[in-house]
Amino acid sequence: MKEQALRRLELRFRFFFILIILVFIVLLARLWYLQIVQGEEYYAASLGNFGRQIRIAAPRGNIYDRNGNLLVSNRFSHVVSVVPNDFLKNPEALRFLSDLLEIPETELVARFEKLKSSQREQYVPVKHDVSPEVIGRILEARLDFPGVTVEQYPVRSYPLGEVAAHLFGHIGEINQEELAQMRGLGYRLGDLVGKMGLEKTYETYLRGTDGLRILQVDSVGQHLQVLDEIGFAPGQNLHLTLDLELQLEAEKALSEHLVWLRENTEYTAASAGVVVVMDPRSGAILAMVSYPRFDPNIFVGGASQEVLGGLLNDPLRPFTNRVTREGYMPGSTFKPVTVIAALEEGVTGPNQSFVCKGMDRIHGALFRCWKQEGHGVLNLVEGLAHSCNMVLAELAREVGPEGIAKYARLLGFGAPTGLELHPLELSGLIGDPDYKRKTRDPRWYPIETVHLSVGQGFIQVTPIQLVQAFAVIANGGKHYQPWVVQRIETADGRVIKEFSPQITREIQLKPTTWELVREGLEKTVSTGTARGAFWGFPLDRIPVAGKTGTAQIYGKEDYAFFASYAPADNPELVILVAVEEGGSGSLGAAPVARRLYEVYFGLRKPAASSRQQPAKEAKTPAEKTPAEKTPAEKTPAEKTPVEKTPVEKAPAPAEKKPVVKETPAETAPAEKVQVERVPVEKNPEEKAPVEKAPVEEAPQEQTLVEEAPGQETPVGEAPLNEVPEEGPLGEEGVPVEEPPDAPVQEVTGEEAPVDENPVG
Amino acid sequence: MWDRRLLRNLDYQLLLIVALLVAIGLLTVYSATRSNIALDYGDPSFFLKKQLASVVLGVLGMAFVIFFDYRLSDLAAHLIYLINLGLLTLVLFFGSEVSGAKAWLNFGVFSLQPAELSKLFLILTLAKFLSEKDINTPKRLGLAFLHLLPPLALILLQPDFGTAMVFVFFFFVMLFMAGLKIRYFIWILVVVLILAAAMGIAHFVFDVPLPIKDYQINRLLVFIDPGRDPAGAGWSVRQAVIAVGSGRFFGKGLFQNTQGQLGFLPEKHTDFIFGVFCEEWGFFGAFILLGLYFFLIWRSLRIAQQAKEKYGALVAVGVMAVFLVHVLENIGMNMQIMPVTGIPLPFISYGGSAMTVNLIFIGLLESIWVRRQKILF
The missing domain is CATH 1.20.5 (Single alpha-helices involved in coiled-coils or other helix-helix interfaces)
Incomplete structure (x- = not known):
């Protein structure tokens, strides 16, 4: 078995x-x-099979604002591609190509010889953005010189030019590092990828999938047939929370205000700044401006080295998104934090009274209030409203630096806010004694506590943090993660991803704390330091709350800040304006915010609704493509600014049409100022007081303004021994009335209301 | 465990064959990928390096099974069986999907294809099971099928029909070599035919969907009628045949695989790498390659024949069957005598898991070989 x-x-x-x-x-x-x-047959087949692949570039996804206005899209351009071997073998063809494309023969040959041998049998792009005549001649010549082809391909286009450039970002050729990072995602050398802003952050959505066409060609390179074609899939579209109308207004308001400051005040260096508009009920960003700007179109189709070099070497760093990547000393806009700390720690209350004599000795160091003659007796709310340094010094003494730092962190300072935008935001810095011990010096001087309390010294906040902190104050403690993309859709409108407000944390403060701080902020605008900037603004209907700030930077003019929200009783909008070397907060920053509130609440025609069509756009040969037309066509029709301001908007459509065509709107802001201001100035209720007030008081006030900075320097020196670099103390800038409309002399007149204040 | 005689008794011919195959494989992978697809990763030898790493890993695995015994305790067999099922289940939930099949477990630096490991595990446990008692009872036969079914089902869920086919093939080969009587095979055949008929009726009469996907039906149809769908499913086969044929006698030479480099041949470093090799080395090279495979499989069967006991013999037979079916199917589909399924050419195709497991298979064969005579110990 x-x-x-x-x-x-x-x-x-x-x-x-x-x-x-x-x-x-x-x-x-x-x-x-x-x-x-059968070897010979297959061998022949493999030779005849010298098929050629052509990549069909997929258009990147579009970007729209909250109302569906097209912000970023694609236009079509033509590229001439050739098969290098066909030209290397044929000098006549090479000469022809060189003449036509205006590239020297030697350069063409050098470029071709750099390629690998297998690539020399494939179509290689040699010139982008070719003009229609050249295309015509190439198509004619194709019978004589095979191996050349013209392809249409989509190119990124930013029809708004410099508007929101830092938010959109730009694209550029992938580099080795990125190639290694994104390996396996099908990127190749030469591909264009998002380099900053939304373009980078949402690269995977925006990118789309390239198609591929394999052409069978015979031995002389004529196309016989398309062997295989894989269609492309366009990138997905981003729908933002951004409001184009506000964004345009913010861009315009800031740039015009900067011009005005330079031309009409002593702040001739004012040329950089930030505007952020956020909805405190959701954290959605409605507008975001960083100035100076750049035009992302310059990166499309090969950036000119001179232009790029000029921008890169610009000391004002136009590529930096100041909203997230610049740490500022917040100056007095930080004072609410100190007040919150004091109230929460129970060291003060609404009824405590303070005395301001204009200066004080704090442990041997002389500390001054911005108001030389002193504020006299005031209570907490008035102290905040008038931004009295003495009140803050008193509170700081009680709370101590750790207390201030604790509440600063509670309000979100010193940590990223979570905005999804490349390059990633800075964390900022809250310089408490612990920080100083670790980094500089174990000693902590009482004067430093006072400096911290008024937002000077070892403190850096990003504008987005400041906006978020004010949003937290406005909405009663909710930290919404700032967000700018609300929806991602495929090209055919299917929703891929939908974002909603995210509360990252909620802080609980005593109800009285909220009340007092908000009261102080509201009074800042109605009777305090920002009163002048809001002179004539219907605060009874639309109460605005805010805080001015003037940060002193050693060796520079003061930095102006204005952080605010409105309506104060039911906030819909938080606006932060920062102007570098713009002087006091009320002069340098607040007027920009005021203009935005006026537009938002329908008190003013959105001057910026004139869509700036960048000059570049008009010059491109591929003008007639559908993608390009959309922004211009869509805007007048779809956009309904009327809904916000029904009364004043009557002439809107008629007015808009001509403006759309006007190309260089951006370039000449100086002249524009005049033109655009007209409707505002004509507003009778505003004008009357403005004109009257300054006339009498002009001379007196003028001196005050001029003195302020000069006077500051000696004071700064006294306690400065320990505090390097930064000026020692915050001084509230001299409040000023709505500046853009008035000539310089008139500006100062606005101090009047403050003086009349019974506080003194 | 360590014994000098162990080294002396190794089958060096087999090792030499494998070394040659691996060398040819590395060269061909480099040739197929260096000019374009590897460049997408910014490094022409990207695939070569990864493949080299899995060769190193495989050699370590091979040494391990040579020096430690190939025999399993009951506990170890059960454990291996459970690990096998575990990995195959994991990949269904956490696997990353590549061209329609969830086959890879991603661990950052490297990714693992549990289906490849599964071949090794199943051969070991099945051999253990079949060597325990006589298979020729309906109960044992039923249990053998129950042994196969869970891993097979999990593989089909990925879905990976190529590997499933390999499973079925070596399962029957092992049953055959375990001494299952022919009449049982006839019974199995009858049952399979009835099941197929029932499925066909269910599909055409009651519209029950067939358990295979459209593209697979398409591949079969293309195999039967090559003119069908020349741009789609027929495309790759046609290009592979052109690649093979265009090599003629001496081939076009190293790195001259225009079919692959110009993008005509898809999957040129994995499924269709034989086409690349033939284009470069012609009949001359392919003859040598086939010779190496012939010797590999022949030696595997010899080792099975010489094994000390039934378990070793069955393991070796299983390994032999895996090699045989892979070589036949992969080379066959490159030459259009087999339908297209995505199974790799042993030691040549790019793929780390397969390379490592194949080297461990060689380790098993060597382990069985050196222990063929009791005298040794």
């Missing part, structure tokens, strides 16, 4: 040996047939 089984097994082994031999005979026979019998 056992033996039988063994024999059977032996048989089975033999069966397998035979099977293996058979399998290999079959394989070998087939191999012989294919390679020897």
Whole structure:
């Protein structure tokens, strides 16, 4: 039995040996047939098969604002591609190509010889953005010189030019590092990828999938047929929370205000700033401006080295998104934090009264209030409203630096806010004694506590943090993660991803704390330091709350800040304006915010609704493409600014049409100022007081303004021994009335209301 | 465990064959990828390096199974079976999907294809099971099928029909070599035919969907009628045949695989790498390659024949069956005598898991070989 089984097994082994031999005979026979019998045929097929692949670039996804206005899209351009081998072998064809494309022959040859041998059989792009005449001539010549083709391909286009450039970002050729990072995602050298802003942050959505076309060509390179074609899939579209109307107004308001400051005040260096508008009910960003700006179109189709170099070497760093990447000393806009700390820690209350004599000695260091003659007796709310340094010094003494730092962190300072935007935001810095011990010096001086309390010294906040902190104050403690993309859709409108407000944390403060701080902020605008900037603004209907700030930077003019929200009783909008070297907060920053509130609440025609069509756009040959037309066409029709300001908007459509065509709107802001201001100035209720007030008081006030900075320097020196670099104390800038409309002399007149204040 | 005689008794011919195959494989992978697809990763030898790493890993695995015994305790067998099922289940939930199949477990630096490991595990546990008692009872036969079914089902869920086919093939080969009587095979055949008929009726009469996907039906149809769908499913086969044929006798030479480099041949470093090799080395090279495979499989069967006991013999037979079916199917589909399924050419195709497991297979064969005579120990 056992033996039988063994024999059977032996048989089975033999069966397998035979099977293996058979399998290999079959394989070998087939191999012989294919390679020897039919080899020549297949060899010929493989040569004729010198098919050529052409990549079909997918258009990147569009970007829309909250109302569906097209912000970023694509236009079509033409690229000439050639098969290098066809031209290397044929000098006549090479000469022709060189003449036509205006590229020297030697350069063409050098470029071709850099390619790998297999690539020389493929279409290689040689010139982008080719004009229609050249295309025509190439198409004619194609019969004589095969191996050249013209392809249409989509190019990124930013029809708004510099508007929101830092938010959108730009694209550029992928580099080795990015190639390694994104390996496996199908990127190749030469691909364009998002380099900053939304373009980078949402690269994977915006990118789309390239298609591929394999053309069969004969031995002389004529296309015989398309062997295979894989269609492209366009990138997905981003729908932002951004409001184009507000964004345009913010851009315009800031740039015009900067011009005005430079031309009409002593702040001739004012040329950089920030505007952020956020909805405190959701954290949605409605507008975001960083100035100076750049035009992302310059990166499309090969940036000119001169232009790029000029921008890169610009000391004002136009590529920096100041909203997230600049740490500012917040100056007095930080004071609410100190007040919150004091109230929460129970060291003060609404009824405590303070005395401001204009200066004080704090442990040997002289500390001054911005108001030289002193504020006299005031309570907490008035202290905040008038931004009295003495009140803050008193509170700081009680709370201590750790207390201030604790509440600063509670309000979100010193940590990223979570905005999804590249490059990633800075964390900022809250310089408490612990920080100083670790980094500089173990000693902590009482004067430093005072400096911290007024937002000077070892403190850096990003504008987005400041906006978020004010949003937290406005909405009663909710930290919404700032967000700017609300929806991602495929090209055919299917929603891929939907974002909603995210509360990252909620802070609980005493109800009285909220009330007092908000009261102080509201009074800042109605009777305090920002009163002048909001002179004539219908605060009874639309109460605005805010805080001015003037940060002193050693060796520079003061930085102006204005952080605010409105309506104060039910906030819909938080606006932060920061102007570098713009002087006091009320002069340098608040007027920009005021203008935005006026537009938002329908008190003013959105001057910026004139869509700036960048000059670049008009010049491009591929003008007629549908993608390009959309922004211009869509805007007048779809946009309904009327809904916000029904009364004043009557002439809107008629007015808009001509403006759309006007190309260089951006370039000449100086002249524009005049033109655009007209409707405002004509507003009778505003004008009357403005004109009257300054006339009498002009001379007196003028001196005050001029003195302020000069006076500051000596004071700064006294306690400065320990505090390097930064000026020692915050001084509230001299409040000023709505500046843009009035000439310089009038500006100062606005101090009047403050002086009249019974506080003194 | 360590014994000098172990080294002396190794089958060096087998090792030499494998070394040659691996060398050819590395060269061909480099040749197929260096000019374009590897460049997408910014490094022409990107695939070569990854493949080299899995060769190193595989050699370590091979050494491990040579020096430690190939025999399993009951506990170890159960454990291996459970690990096998575990990995195959994991990949269904956490696997990353590549061209329609969830086959890879991603661990950052490397990714693992549990289906490849599964071949190794299943051969070991199945051999253990079949060597325990006589298979020729309906109960044992039923249990053998129950042993196969769970891993097979999990593989089909990925879905990976190529590997499933490999499973079925070596399962029957092992049953055959375990001494299952022919009449049982006839029974199995009858049952399979009835099941297929039932499925066909269910599909055409009651519209029950067939458990295979459209593209697979398409591949089969293209195999039967090559003119069908020349731009789609027929495309790659046609290009592979052109690649193989265009090599003629001496081939176009190293790095001259225009079919692959110009993008005509898809999957040129994995499924269709034989086409690349033939284009470069012609009949001359392919003859040598086939010779190496023939010797590999022949030696595997010899080792099975010489094994000390039934378990070793069955393991070796399983390994032999895996090699045989891979070589036949992969080379066959490159030459259009087999339908297209995505199974790799052993030691040549790019793929780390397969390379490592194949080297471990060689380790098993060597382990069985050196222990063929009791005298050794």
